[in-house]
Amino acid sequence: MPMSRRALAAAVTALVLPLSACGSGGGGGSTDASGKVEGDITFQTWNLRANFKDYFDGLIGDFEKKYPGTHVKWVDQPAEGYADKISADAAGGTLPDVVNVSPDLVAPLARAGLAMDLDKAAAKYKGEYLPGAWAGHQVPGMTGTYAFPWYLNTGPLFYNKALFEKAGLDPEKPPKTYGELFADALRMADESGGRVATLANIPTIEDFGRYGASLMDKAGTGFTFNDAKGVELLTRYKQLYDAKALDARALNATPESAGKEFLTQAVAMNPGSALDLDNFKKQAPSLYKNIGITDQITNTGHVNMYVMGLMVNSRTRHTPAAVAFAHYVTDAEHQMSFAKKVAIFPSTAGSLDDPYFTEEDGTDETRVRVAAAKSLKSAVNYTPVLFSDQMKTALRNEVGKALQGRQSPKAALDNAVRACDRLLKQQG
Template identity: 60%
Template structure:
């Protein structure tokens, strides 16, 4: 449920580099700035790589590059944009070959193996004081367990409301003006919808993942970030509740299949009544599902912690860059408050810079559904956090999904399924 250009670049991206699988080795002695502050004039030639943004935002980024070059005589920026498919593999191949672009678009999970291999700058050392421009939670999103430092500049953020189908609520005898606001209410209404429709309509379209467990109150890892712990009481309780929903027909059975595409398409087609989304989904509904758009309801994310999930994108600087001062200066320019706020007017994302969310654009509704979603999402970001550990890669996500599917089918108890998922994920973590 995302626009094509942003879908892969948003923090919902599933693909992840893993240090054990991508063949990364420690960098050679080529680049400058690996061991201390990076300063000097920004007058070199660098490459800048984004993630599936050029098709829709070429004019915006061309303007940003021109502004930077004008402000820094001698600087030259060559923009590369990679497609959504295979982006993680492309980063892995470039890193292994020593051809990582000078400034590269990353999500927290993508920067993790690069940081462990020493292939991106530790910005706390390379650019002392840079952290002050960004919110603390956004800056912390690019730290790595077991490593000192921060390995990417926070760029744009997202979080989202929950969308629900008012027409399906009415058909099931539920009040479309009183959507669930707690998990108890969600599970109760999901059961009632399944009963009222004879299992024809399910409320939910996805088994819980690591983010859902976090929102419910489970702790993904210990405080040191060295072991997974999501098999705690909260995690088990959530899986137990979902098992009850699955048995009642309140969760679509397709959610347990290996090739399942997710709740978004199910919601768009009217097969389910409830789906988490993000601030830019309404335009997708208007264009591709006009009947749904006329009946869509918008409500807040349900959480037991009081904190929504924050999706985060960033810009990392290659430790092998021949012009690290130019690269770092450009990354700071792209992610400064003015440019982040301008980008937020191009697409429904949110800046990570301090004070930016105080702008009336993010605090005052303009009478449109989009404005309502934007203001609600911005308010959520005030306290949002990331529930996905940077070390929780794609293989681990698949393991958790598979174990929960076994619990849904009754092949394992919820406790055993999460115990096994934790054991297997910790084994992968130890392999590193």
């Protein structure tokens, strides 16, 4: 289950935004969830039936027993074409009552008036969730929250202790801030004669957020990552690139290629998961025995998270039942039970203090799980919900030009912001 699906937002935007603020029709539309929980509702998930049918069948059965006047019809859509399906349902007035969404998918639905504002309909539940998770489905330029936070994910940072020690760095004190990262990276490149880079990836929008740059104005009308902090970050990355502290192949790196650079010990740090650790154990035992696990680099004190949510259709005929069910699926008890079946994390307050997320048992899986859970308590979703894949490409292209010296970091980010703002206007 991928945790970030911004690439699908464009399809939703194209069909949904022309709709009126009255939504897709079909009656209903009340945000009053205080009435009797009853009626038939439809619940749509995203590529979950194949692996979790028994879990959801049991969850739905328990809900219907708790509320005898309800019936939940569960539909599961494949990952491919999911945004097209949502947009077609929105345009045709057949959007399910409760819908599995990511922040990028909820944004156009909220702007079209089809996503219920839970700050109005479900305000009493807000305190049950981590603040950063609850804010994950808020839309710039709008007041309100448009989906219950469901499961979260993040990733710690792996580092090679042997390479740190060889460069004269303390292997037990990996960098925590960007300033520390840049200093360590330059030293490692210098000590290795440029043979060992520290990083294999160029900065992304999440890096600008973690560095402390402003990403977008509060009204949601324009991007702002070309501010002084943004320029400073890219300038420092240019210094790394010139010193070979940033891998020469970073301009065209993919997660797979960056992982290979780390596996072959050509780079000293890289994000990863428990699956990567298992791979290192089998393919690179010398690396595996020297693996360190640390938090993502950040100047803000908050790491990046990915969040999934459950949106309530604002046009549902059964608001109390739809809100109650979305809350039921995402409450602490059910999020914890789901997290123990799949490698995700609950978004509910206090859940990450459970021993399942705090105690290691010596396995790679728990090493990574404990490290990630600790950082999620105060994590935020840095990627603006209106930031599309086209915008990611625009930023990447301009960053590449700056690293190659074809334009200044300031000019690169100015150009990237202009390109992203043009794409934003095309969204409507």
